[in-house]
Amino acid sequence: MSEPAALPLDLLARRLGAHAQLDADDLGGLCGLRGTVRTLRAAAYILREGEPQRHCAILLAGFAFRQKLTGDGARQIVALHIPGDPLDFQTLYLDRADHNVQALGRAEVLLVPRTDVQALLESRPAVARAVVMNLLIEASMAREWLLNTGRRGARARVAHLLCEFAVRMDAQGLGGPDSYELPMTQEELGDALGLTAVHVNRTLKRLEVDGALRRRGRRIVFTDWHAMARIGDFSDRYLHLPDRKAAT
Amino acid sequence: MSEPAALPLDLLARRLGAHAQLDADDLGGLCGLRGTVRTLRAAAYILREGEPQRHCAILLAGFAFRQKLTGDGARQIVALHIPGDPLDFQTLYLDRADHNVQALGRAEVLLVPRTDVQALLESRPAVARAVVMNLLIEASMAREWLLNTGRRGARARVAHLLCEFAVRMDAQGLGGPDSYELPMTQEELGDALGLTAVHVNRTLKRLEVDGALRRRGRRIVFTDWHAMARIGDFSDRYLHLPDRKAAT
DNA sequence: CGTTTAATTGAAAGCAGTCAAACTATGTGG
DNA sequence: CCACATAGTTTGACTGCTTTCAATTAAACG
Numbered sequence: 165m166s167e168p169a170a171l172p173l174d175l176l177a178r179r180l181g182a183h184a185q186l187d188a189d190d191l192g193g194l195c196g197l198r199g200t201v202r203t204l205r206a207a208a209y210i211l212r213e214g215e216p217q218r219h220c221a222i223l224l225a226g227f228a229f230r231q232k233l234t235g236d237g238a239r240q241i242v243a244l245h246i247p248g249d250p251l252d253f254q255t256l257y258l259d260r261a262d263h264n265v266q267a268l269g270r271a272e273v274l275l276v277p278r279t280d281v282q283a284l285l286e287s288r289p290a291v292a293r294a295v296v297m298n299l300l301i302e303a304s305m306a307r308e309w310l311l312n313t314g315r316r317g318a319r320a321r322v323a324h325l326l327c328e329f330a331v332r333m334d335a336q337g338l339g340g341p342d343s344y345e346l347p348m349t350q351e352e353l354g355d356a357l358g359l360t361a362v363h364v365n366r367t368l369k370r371l372e373v374d375g376a377l378r379r380r381g382r383r384i385v386f387t388d389w390h391a392m393a394r395i396g397d398f399s400d401r402y403l404h405l406p407d408r409k410a411a412t
Numbered sequence: 413m414s415e416p417a418a419l420p421l422d423l424l425a426r427r428l429g430a431h432a433q434l435d436a437d438d439l440g441g442l443c444g445l446r447g448t449v450r451t452l453r454a455a456a457y458i459l460r461e462g463e464p465q466r467h468c469a470i471l472l473a474g475f476a477f478r479q480k481l482t483g484d485g486a487r488q489i490v491a492l493h494i495p496g497d498p499l500d501f502q503t504l505y506l507d508r509a510d511h512n513v514q515a516l517g518r519a520e521v522l523l524v525p526r527t528d529v530q531a532l533l534e535s536r537p538a539v540a541r542a543v544v545m546n547l548l549i550e551a552s553m554a555r556e557w558l559l560n561t562g563r564r565g566a567r568a569r570v571a572h573l574l575c576e577f578a579v580r581m582d583a584q585g586l587g588g589p590d591s592y593e594l595p596m597t598q599e600e601l602g603d604a605l606g607l608t609a610v611h612v613n614r615t616l617k618r619l620e621v622d623g624a625l626r627r628r629g630r631r632i633v634f635t636d637w638h639a640m641a642r643i644g645d646f647s648d649r650y651l652h653l654p655d656r657k658a659a660t
Numbered sequence: 661c662g663t664t665t666a667a668t669t670g671a672a673a674g675c676a677g678t679c680a681a682a683c684t685a686t687g688t689g690g
Numbered sequence: 691c692c693a694c695a696t697a698g699t700t701t702g703a704c705t706g707c708t709t710t711c712a713a714t715t716a717a718a719c720g
Contacts, residue, residue: 307510307511311488311490401510
């Protein structure tokens with residue numbers, strides 16, 4: 165997790181290039197972005213509600229999540245991020261953040277000066293377009309997340325999140341879809357799903373007993389992907405993946 | 413509701429101009445958009461999941477909502493739209509819609525050819541920027557909606573939605589913040605909040621009995637805005653309103 | 661190794677859902 | 691303008707999923 169990524173921005177290029185046509189110059193511009201690499205301890209804040217930002221953070225290694233808090237301190241995780249995801253291109257346009265972004269476990273980010281990113285977006289319209297498409301896809305994921313939280317039972321909710329994570333990791337080339345190390349605690353899972361940690365625990369166990377998955381520590385092994393997709397009412401359509409195999 | 417808006421695109425200009433600096437030419441370009449006005453019956457589809465779109469719809473009068481369905485038919489409303497809102501600028505970049513948009517009651521939309529909108533965005537960078545900011549603000553609202561559904565009780569959820577609607581209507585110059593006609597059924601309210609219609613009904617009644625609001629049919633009268641904002645844990649920060657009075 | 665953090669499990673309480681019926685408003689056609 | 695039909699609201703009784711509280715076990719970390 166702490167070895168400096170060989171070609172740190174390749175994953176960013178992969179993410180942005182997944183949805184828009186980027187030519188060699190576009191990719192060159194992206195991978196040519198320079199900034200400071202920072203290693204973050206677990207739960208370190210990358211972006212704080214109300215604060216403006218001078219840098220654009222790009223997640224190089226590890227994971228991150230977006231989060232909001234209610235007045236009485238309850239936390240809702242509204243998005244998860246995997247390596248290659250840009251974390252606050254939003255603040256390129258809006259001056260103050262309306263939510264928080266934190267590292268999920270230890271993570272490594274590249275902090276690029278805003279001005280450099282803005283210059284790139286101006287000189288390379290295709291990159292700007294790719295960034296907008298990335299925003300739209302995150303909006304689509306948020307809508308699916310809302311459907312998940314608002315209208316599915318605990319069992320489906322948990323299964324759906326596990327499926328989404330598997331597909332996204334796979335699409336980013338970060339591990340097969342049959343097995344992965346879930347980077348979060350059950351407490352965090354609960355906050356992502358609008359459930360309590362206790363109920364997440366019971367639900368995971370029930371999924372395991374029912375033979376839909378197996379667990380070794382935090383490693384999730386999909387013994388029956390099709391069953392999980394059915395239980396979680398999961399279809400990857402909302403992720404707008406390039407195409408190839410449709411996972412459901 | 414059916415009189416043709418005198419200057420139909422003024423509201424669109426107001427919405428987009430709220431967050432970005434638009435000069436006279438930008439506004440001229442926006443208000444110069446031409447298209448066909450269509451009057452929609454209640455629940456008419458404006459955009460369907462999976463379908464591409466040849467037009468950009470702009471809501472002129474009435475209301476609309478975004479919606480997704482689970483496999484077993486449960487509906488989650490993920491966003492509400494008021495006059496002046498662009499309804500599918502998203503499909504300018506993504507070819508197939510990942511959710512549905514329907515009229516909420518009778519509504520009137522302007523259908524502008526995609527190519528005209530694209531031409532405008534290319535010739536007027538400030539407008540393109542305003543459109544992106546509009547997207548970002550809708551994303552922010554989605555996150556707050558997620559927090560609302562995932563981490564607040566029914567009472568707070570209902571109050572929060574009523575507050576948000578009041579503030580947005582007010583910001584668009586469509587009615588004071590103390591009273592308005594809620595354009596949806598309790599069934600729809602429930603689908604927006606992740607609750608059942610029955611529970612929405614009970615919750616509204618409880619809010620009324622407690623003196624936080626009054627109702628005449630679907631008209632909501634805020635007898636105690638401060639109480640409602642407190643009950644709903646509402647702050648308008650996530651709406652990124654221009655500034656003036658901060659409502660909470 | 662001891663200490664802290666996370667995962668598990670049980671029992672009990674509660675919020676919201678379900679089912680069903682009555683009531684009200686709205687709209688339509690005669 | 692009334693009568694009927696339809697859609698929406700309201701209310702009650704009951705069920706149940708999820709939470710809460712609490713205690714135990716397991717794992718992670720210095």
